[in-house]
Amino acid sequence: MIKLQEVNKNFHKQQVLHDITFQIKDGSIYGLLGSNGAGKTTLLKIIVGILKQEKGSVQIEGQKVFENTDVKKRMIFIPDSLYFFPHYTIEQMANFYQNIYPSWDQERFVQLREMFGLDIKKKVSQFSKGMRRQVAFWLAFSAMPDILVLDEPFDGLDPVVRRKVKNLLIQDVADREMTVLISSHNLREVEDICDYVGILHKGSILLEKDLDELKADIHKVQVAFRNHVPAALKKDLSILHEEKRGSVRLWIVRGAETEVSKLIESYQPIVYDLLPLTLEEIFVYEMGGAGYNVENILV
Amino acid sequence: MWKTSSFKKEVTKQNFRSVGWIGIIYLIGLLFAMPLRIMMELSSDRPFQFLHENGLFQINFEIQQVMMIIIPVLLGIFLFRYLQVKETSDFVHSLPLKRTELYHNNVWNGMVILVAPIIINAAVMTILYISFDLSYVYSLEDIWYWLGGTLSVTLLLFFAAVFVGMVTGLTAVHGVLTYIMLLFPAGITVLLYFAMNQFLYGFSENYYMDQNLHQLSPLVDSLNLYNASLPASRMYVYLAIGAAFYGLAWKIYQHRNMEMAGQAIVYGVLRPIFKYGLTLCMMLVGGLYFQNHPNTTWIVFGYMAGAVSGYAIAEMVLQKTWRVFSAWKGFIGYAAAAGLVFLLLQLDITGFEQRVPAAAKVDRVFIGEGSYSYQNNHPYNESGYLNENENIQAVTKLHKQIISSGSEEYRIGRRNLFLAYEMKNGETMVREYMIPEQDYRAYLDPIYESLEYKALKYPVMKVEPENIDRIRFFTDYASSDKLVVAEPEEIETLMSRLKQDLQAETYEDMIPSLGDRGDISFLLDSGMEVHIPMKRSYGQLNEWLKQKGLYEGAVLTDEDVSKAVIVHQNEPGGPIYNEFKSAAASNEHVWTVKDNQKIKLLLNSKEYQGQGRYFVGIYPKGGEPLIYRISEDLVARVVN
Numbered sequence: 001m002i003k004l005q006e007v008n009k010n011f012h013k014q015q016v017l018h019d020i021t022f023q024i025k026d027g028s029i030y031g032l033l034g035s036n037g038a039g040k041t042t043l044l045k046i047i048v049g050i051l052k053q054e055k056g057s058v059q060i061e062g063q064k065v066f067e068n069t070d071v072k073k074r075m076i077f078i079p080d081s082l083y084f085f086p087h088y089t090i091e092q093m094a095n096f097y098q099n100i101y102p103s104w105d106q107e108r109f110v111q112l113r114e115m116f117g118l119d120i121k122k123k124v125s126q127f128s129k130g131m132r133r134q135v136a137f138w139l140a141f142s143a144m145p146d147i148l149v150l151d152e153p154f155d156g157l158d159p160v161v162r163r164k165v166k167n168l169l170i171q172d173v174a175d176r177e178m179t180v181l182i183s184s185h186n187l188r189e190v191e192d193i194c195d196y197v198g199i200l201h202k203g204s205i206l207l208e209k210d211l212d213e214l215k216a217d218i219h220k221v222q223v224a225f226r227n228h229v230p231a232a233l234k235k236d237l238s239i240l241h242e243e244k245r246g247s248v249r250l251w252i253v254r255g256a257e258t259e260v261s262k263l264i265e266s267y268q269p270i271v272y273d274l275l276p277l278t279l280e281e282i283f284v285y286e287m288g289g290a291g292y293n294v295e296n297i298l299v
Numbered sequence: 300m301w302k303t304s305s306f307k308k309e310v311t312k313q314n315f316r317s318v319g320w321i322g323i324i325y326l327i328g329l330l331f332a333m334p335l336r337i338m339m340e341l342s343s344d345r346p347f348q349f350l351h352e353n354g355l356f357q358i359n360f361e362i363q364q365v366m367m368i369i370i371p372v373l374l375g376i377f378l379f380r381y382l383q384v385k386e387t388s389d390f391v392h393s394l395p396l397k398r399t400e401l402y403h404n405n406v407w408n409g410m411v412i413l414v415a416p417i418i419i420n421a422a423v424m425t426i427l428y429i430s431f432d433l434s435y436v437y438s439l440e441d442i443w444y445w446l447g448g449t450l451s452v453t454l455l456l457f458f459a460a461v462f463v464g465m466v467t468g469l470t471a472v473h474g475v476l477t478y479i480m481l482l483f484p485a486g487i488t489v490l491l492y493f494a495m496n497q498f499l500y501g502f503s504e505n506y507y508m509d510q511n512l513h514q515l516s517p518l519v520d521s522l523n524l525y526n527a528s529l530p531a532s533r534m535y536v537y538l539a540i541g542a543a544f545y546g547l548a549w550k551i552y553q554h555r556n557m558e559m560a561g562q563a564i565v566y567g568v569l570r571p572i573f574k575y576g577l578t579l580c581m582m583l584v585g586g587l588y589f590q591n592h593p594n595t596t597w598i599v600f601g602y603m604a605g606a607v608s609g610y611a612i613a614e615m616v617l618q619k620t621w622r623v624f625s626a627w628k629g630f631i632g633y634a635a636a637a638g639l640v641f642l643l644l645q646l647d648i649t650g651f652e653q654r655v656p657a658a659a660k661v662d663r664v665f666i667g668e669g670s671y672s673y674q675n676n677h678p679y680n681e682s683g684y685l686n687e688n689e690n691i692q693a694v695t696k697l698h699k700q701i702i703s704s705g706s707e708e709y710r711i712g713r714r715n716l717f718l719a720y721e722m723k724n725g726e727t728m729v730r731e732y733m734i735p736e737q738d739y740r741a742y743l744d745p746i747y748e749s750l751e752y753k754a755l756k757y758p759v760m761k762v763e764p765e766n767i768d769r770i771r772f773f774t775d776y777a778s779s780d781k782l783v784v785a786e787p788e789e790i791e792t793l794m795s796r797l798k799q800d801l802q803a804e805t806y807e808d809m810i811p812s813l814g815d816r817g818d819i820s821f822l823l824d825s826g827m828e829v830h831i832p833m834k835r836s837y838g839q840l841n842e843w844l845k846q847k848g849l850y851e852g853a854v855l856t857d858e859d860v861s862k863a864v865i866v867h868q869n870e871p872g873g874p875i876y877n878e879f880k881s882a883a884a885s886n887e888h889v890w891t892v893k894d895n896q897k898i899k900l901l902l903n904s905k906e907y908q909g910q911g912r913y914f915v916g917i918y919p920k921g922g923e924p925l926i927y928r929i930s931e932d933l934v935a936r937v938v939n
Contacts, residue, residue, distance in 0.1 A: 069400075085317070095309060
């Protein structure tokens with residue numbers, strides 16, 4: 001369990017993070033979303049113990065992270081801009097990780113070699129940007145961390161590798177309850193693997209949701225009635241958004257699927273469809289109600 | 300303390316991979332500079348080129364010194380470069396390593412890289428010493444001194460670099476700031492002395508400047524290793540300061556905010572110190588630049604320009620842009636504070652300029668031309684302490700007159716006057732002035748003509764004739780073998796006449812004439828030798844010498860001179876002899892004087908050294924010319 005409480009951080013007297021409070025359950029994948037400059041990277045660096053917050057606390061399993069090697073041993077951070085020691089080969093980097101992380105699994109390292117297919121005798125600096133990112137994942141997965149923190153992790157990966165990495169992530173989460181925190185400015189990139197998402201905007205958490213709940217809770221409905229739309233129905237439904245297309249109404253409705261269907265069908269519509277919503281649409285409607293223009297927050 | 304087990308093998312490996320080359324270069328440099336040099340000398344037939352009593356630093360000192368100053372700082376910069384680059388800093392600090400572990404790992408790795416070459420080199424020097432029996436070249440103590448000196452200086456510089464590395468977030472600033480810090484105490488002291496000298500009339504900058512200023516900077520002080528004059532105690536001090544840097548850097552690393560990588564100064568509290576420190580230094584440098592300008596406006600301009608540029612540079616470094624025009628608020632505060640300090644100095648609130656001690660409170664007073672003879676006082680100095688009440692009063696009177704006349708514009712004929720009062724309560728008061736001597740004759744004459752002062756100026760006055768073995772007259776133009784007085788009776792007569800002459804000597808006559816070029820040497824029975832200048836103005840003595848037939852040899856007369864050549868100075872600079880020769884060869888503005896009366900006039904003239912645009916060369920028969928600089932006035936009297 002990663003627990004943040006009222007975390008504040010300033011750079012040069014300017015507030016970057018303001019009262020950040022949230023939790024990440026063990027064995028879950030948490031997506032931290034936000035536009036550029038929202039404070040995502042700073043927040044991640046505080047969570048992994050690189051930076052120190054001015055106020056508030058960051059705890060993992062009840063222990064603070066900053067300068068705590070016991071916690072940091074079980075955690076790996078893959079930053080946005082990767083770093084490898086100059087002139088180090090993959091093998092030398094692996095030796096380094098093996099020496100630093102007690103949970104290093106050499107067997108897994110060898111096993112993953114086939115999957116990534118990179119030459120371990122080659123210097124990391126000679127690889128392309130995307131390959132270097134693969135090396136970072138390879139080393140991270142071999143270290144068998146309990147917590148993996150990823151900052152914009154899929155930039156520069158081709159779709160095939162991206163799929164492979166996502167599968168590895170999901171597999172580790174499923175097999176050994178690894179906890180993953182992923183930051184991204186792109187909702188679509190993470191919606192297929194995240195259990196939870198939080199939106200960071202101008203240094204504050206704007207909202208936080210369980211994705212399964214969210215998806216179950218909001219629906220797009222197409223409906224048409226013989227005569228006019230029953231006023232009682234509109235009153236009973238929690239309609240977030242309405243569009244007219246001829247006689248067909250398009251509603252975004254909040255509520256459990258079965259209840260919504262039951263209620264609408266009781267008015268005998270001539271057309272009735274319940275359509276799936278993309279995560280992005282959900283956010284657009286959810287947050288549009290809160291007075292935010294989502295396009296500005298999520299690119 | 301840390302546990303040995305916390306040393307991570309791979310971190311150490313990484314350190315050696317990235318900075319090990321510095322140690323290798325240092326080792327190769329040392330081996331080439333020292334043992335290989337010795338071997339080279341051994342294999343040649345020439346005698347050794349350096350003396351063993353001066354120690355091992357004499358062998359290729361320049362190479363040793365350059366490496367000693369560059370290597371440790373370079374090592375500190377590279378070892379802690381990971382702090383200055385965001386990607387590296389993020390990576391390293393995300394690892395499960397405490398900052399303490401990282402710090403000690405790096406520092407101890409660095410120490411091994413730095414110390415190993417030094418120890419290996421010392422070992423090689425020892426092996427050479429034993430296998431070739433080099434005891435005539437150097438001793439084992441020399442190796443110890445070399446080891447101690449090199450280790451203490453390099454370790455101090457290394458830890459200074461480590462400390463600065465913790466304070467800054469930019470590698471370039473890291474290097475520059477390390478050397479600035481190492482020079483700062485000495486530099487700011489010099490600059491402050493210069494400024495005080497400008498603002499406080501009577502402040503003796505030379506006196507304070509001579510007081511072991513080099514000790515304030517290890518960079519300057521390490522030059523003393525060359526002649527082994529850096530004491531072992533200083534080495535311990537350096538090691539102690541190094542240890543303090545080590546501890547301090549360790550502590551502040553714990554509080555470093557890693558997001559500050561890339562900033563010139565990482566800690567907020569240090570930013571104003573850096574900013575205003577640089578402004579102050581640059582302001583003083585600006586004032587120094589116009590130091591000798593007679594116009595105060597220029598000096599004030601120098602200070603202001605210096606302050607503005609210092610402040611601007613500091614802001615540029617801190618903000619990392621040259622467009623810092625909006626940051627003027629802090630400067631207004633600084634300017635107000637600096638203006639106030641200058642005003643207080645100018646108003647002389649401490650009464651520094653006006654202070655003259657009451658004669659009754661003075662134990663003794665030193666009067667001389669400069670601080671050098673005061674600080675390096677030896678018994679037969681030309682100037683010395685005056686104890687007599689009358690003289691102390693005369694000095695305070697002179698001092699008061701100087702103060703009431705005030706500082707004067709630059710003009711020819713000024714001389715330096717250095718005063719040091721030693722009070723009865725143990726305090727010392729030091730002043731230095733430039734005075735136009737002729738204006739102060741009424742005040743100077745009583746002092747210089749006092750018997751007490753003469754006894755200081757001419758120590759021979761205190762010598763009893765029976766203690767003198769021999770008296771000889773030395774000149775550049777005559778053989779001295781014949782000019783000897785050794786009979787006790789003759790010595791007694793000579794001494795009594797000389798003492799009469801000296802006692803009666805006026806201040807005017809204390810200055811030798813152009814023709815006075817010899818010395819009288821008194822060989823005492825204690826084996827000591829005392830000299831006084833031989834002058835044509837010693838009436839009693841010269842009378843007697845004439846009777847004895849020694850005068851002709853001891854004094855240069857017009858009879859001894861074949862000619863005098865007067866030339867106009869062409870290009871200033873260079874030794875006076877060369878200047879004269881080149882001007883004499885030019886055939887322009889060259890006058891040759893052969894008239895005896897005029898030569899006599901020249902020989903009897905008194906001229907202050909270093910003034911005027913003319914030279915005279917007086918050619919003794921069959922000898923090299925005596926060359927002086929003379930005034931236009933004298934030239935006019937001789938050439939017409």
